[in-house]
Amino acid sequence: MKAYDQRGFVFYTNTGSRKGRDIRENKSVALLFHWKSLKRQVRITGAAEQVDEEEADIYFASRSRGSQAGAWASKQSDHLQSRYSLEESIREFEKNFADKAIPRPPFWTGYRVVPREIEFWEEEDFRLHNRILYSLEGSVWSKSLLYP
Ligand SMILES: Cc1cc2nc3c(=O)[nH]c(=O)nc-3n(C[C@H](O)[C@H](O)[C@H](O)COP(=O)(O)O)c2cc1C
Numbered sequence: 061m062k063a064y065d066q067r068g069f070v071f072y073t074n075t076g077s078r079k080g081r082d083i084r085e086n087k088s089v090a091l092l093f094h095w096k097s098l099k100r101q102v103r104i105t106g107a108a109e110q111v112d113e114e115e116a117d118i119y120f121a122s123r124s125r126g127s128q129a130g131a132w133a134s135k136q137s138d139h140l141q142s143r144y145s146l147e148e149s150i151r152e153f154e155k156n157f158a159d160k161a162i163p164r165p166p167f168w169t170g171y172r173v174v175p176r177e178i179e180f181w182e183e184e185d186f187r188l189h190n191r192i193l194y195s196l197e198g199s200v201w202s203k204s205l206l207y208p
Pocket residue numbers: 061071072073074077078079080136137
């Protein structure tokens with residue numbers, strides 16, 4: 061997660077990856093943050109919307125050149141013949157963009173998950189965990205408890 065505000069929670073990815081293709085078909089998604097050692101989890105469900113081009117460009121520009129070239133070179137989640145072919149492709153993009161700013165690839169952007177539900181989970185003994193659910197009804201968040 062790279063950003064959050066009142067509108068939602070933003071992550072970036074390759075739009076051709078499995079999750080990118082899945083979101084194109086169905087924008088209902090969940091984000092899951094599980095901290096085992098802290099015995100806590102937060103699950104957010106809602107709708108994924110692409111961030112606008114400007115927001116994605118600004119974030120992409122903040123990444124290191126290595127990460128920028130890597131974004132161009134990676135066909136995220138496709139089968140890779142060898143590590144060498146990926147490294148070769150990165151070197152090629154670095155050469156092509158030498159002395160220039162690396163633009164954001166057209167297949168790489170951010171998604172904002174606009175939340176409908178946020179569940180806070182706290183581990184308790186005997187599997188009797190605390191589960192606190194916030195749900196959006198219209199423009200009002202309501203709070204309830206769930207059985208563990
Ligand atoms: C610490 C960590 C951070 C990650 N950050 C991202 C990320 O920002 N964007 C992303 O697409 N994948 C990220 N990944 C990789 C994803 O878990 C996943 O392997 C990848 O997105 C491919 O999934 P997909 O083909 O279903 O889209 C991260 C993985 C780890 C372990």
